[in-house]
Amino acid sequence: MSITSLSIKKIRNLSEVAFTPAKRINIIHGANGSGKTSLLEAIHFLGLTRSFRTNQFRYLVTSAERESLVYSEVDSYSAGKSHPLGISRNLDGDVRIRYSGATLELSELASLLPLQVINTDTFELLEGSPAIRRQFIDWGAFHADQTFIMIWRSFKRVLQQRNSLLKCGKIDPTLRELWDKELVQYADQLTALRKAYIEVLIPDFDAILHRLNSDLDIRLSFAPGWDQKIPLDTLLNDNLQRDLKQGFTSAGPQRADLKVKVDGVSAAERLSRGQKKLVVSALKLAQGAVFHRMSQRPCIYLIDDLPSELDEQHCRLFCEFLEQTHNQCFITCVDPASLLGFWQPETEVACFHLDSGQLV
Numbered sequence: 001m002s003i004t005s006l007s008i009k010k011i012r013n014l015s016e017v018a019f020t021p022a023k024r025i026n027i028i029h030g031a032n033g034s035g036k037t038s039l040l041e042a043i044h045f046l047g048l049t050r051s052f053r054t055n056q057f058r059y060l061v062t063s064a065e066r067e068s069l070v071y072s073e074v075d076s077y078s079a080g081k082s083h084p085l086g087i088s089r090n091l092d093g094d095v096r097i098r099y100s101g102a103t104l105e106l107s108e109l110a111s112l113l114p115l116q117v118i119n120t121d122t123f124e125l126l127e128g129s130p131a132i133r134r135q136f137i138d139w140g141a142f143h144a145d146q147t148f149i150m151i152w153r154s155f156k157r158v159l160q161q162r163n164s165l166l167k168c169g170k171i172d173p174t175l176r177e178l179w180d181k182e183l184v185q186y187a188d189q190l191t192a193l194r195k196a197y198i199e200v201l202i203p204d205f206d207a208i209l210h211r212l213n214s215d216l217d218i219r220l221s222f223a224p225g226w227d228q229k230i231p232l233d234t235l236l237n238d239n240l241q242r243d244l245k246q247g248f249t250s251a252g253p254q255r256a257d258l259k260v261k262v263d264g265v266s267a268a269e270r271l272s273r274g275q276k277k278l279v280v281s282a283l284k285l286a287q288g289a290v291f292h293r294m295s296q297r298p299c300i301y302l303i304d305d306l307p308s309e310l311d312e313q314h315c316r317l318f319c320e321f322l323e324q325t326h327n328q329c330f331i332t333c334v335d336p337a338s339l340l341g342f343w344q345p346e347t348e349v350a351c352f353h354l355d356s357g358q359l360v
Ligand SMILES: Nc1ncnc2c1ncn2[C@@H]1O[C@H](COP(=O)(O)OP(=O)(O)OP(=O)(O)O)[C@@H](O)[C@H]1O
Pocket: 011, 012, 013, 030, 031, 032, 033, 034, 035, 036, 037, 038, 039, 058, 059, 060, 061, 062, 063, 334
């Protein structure tokens, strides 16, 4: 998967920018406020019709404008043939996804353009709530197994229904038994898929982290959301009075988490900032590696300010790893000298300089 040409209109300070990215490594540099992160946001908009920095489109569209547009040529299946992909979105809420002459749904677009973002928000994978780590697991499980999305949606539906019954305060025992039976069935299926994905991910994560920093001994483990020694239906019964009082279901896959530990202690509490950056990057890079092995398709990596938090040696190791993957990378930095010396001569590296929203 790669973007072979890109044209951005009216995204933040990028009123009109067009360029031909390299298939492998693209370095975008420029001063603070020149538009580097905005350019990554534009690629994210191309893959998901929204930004990674804000949920509100009105902040993404250039001030005083009404519509953003990103047009590209993409080689989605790495078949050596590009097809046109264009996304437009306006302040009235209209979103148009056009691929090769047809209109696509958002979920079709998401599987067409698998994206991974590494930026300061990625630290949330360690420091944020379990919901962020569940999202991370579910990205992988979604791409790893076609049945995942149906099971995930069904589980959410049944859980919502059970929770609204709990909120009413009264729940008919026969009705509850029926809901619980369905809930347990989807919970077990969902948990099996998440567990299987994490089992596949761990060896890749270990190997990549070792490449980026061989001193760190990090253990990943999956916590399914309830004590696995007790069947979930027993737990649902045991917890009923508490759940009724709280108005929601306390045990199940909605509480699943990915534990990241170093010497048995939470990595969020123990690691330095730079070490955290390497760990969260290894998690994201491992997802790309697993995805590539399963689908034979690379991902697009959007890496905002790669050198920040890293010393020269770790920055070099990071670049050396990226160079050996199949992914197309868009990497931003303030000073290109911080990255340019790290690549092998045979690697396709393109360098773009942004100044006040213009490529120079
Ligand atoms: N909706 C908008 N319309 C116009 N300009 C905007 C909009 N939103 C943000 N900007 C401006 O766009 C410019 C580019 O921001 P961006 O975050 O992309 O810079 P950057 O190159 O990543 O800077 P840094 O090195 O500080 O991270 C900033 O000056 C910002 O104020």
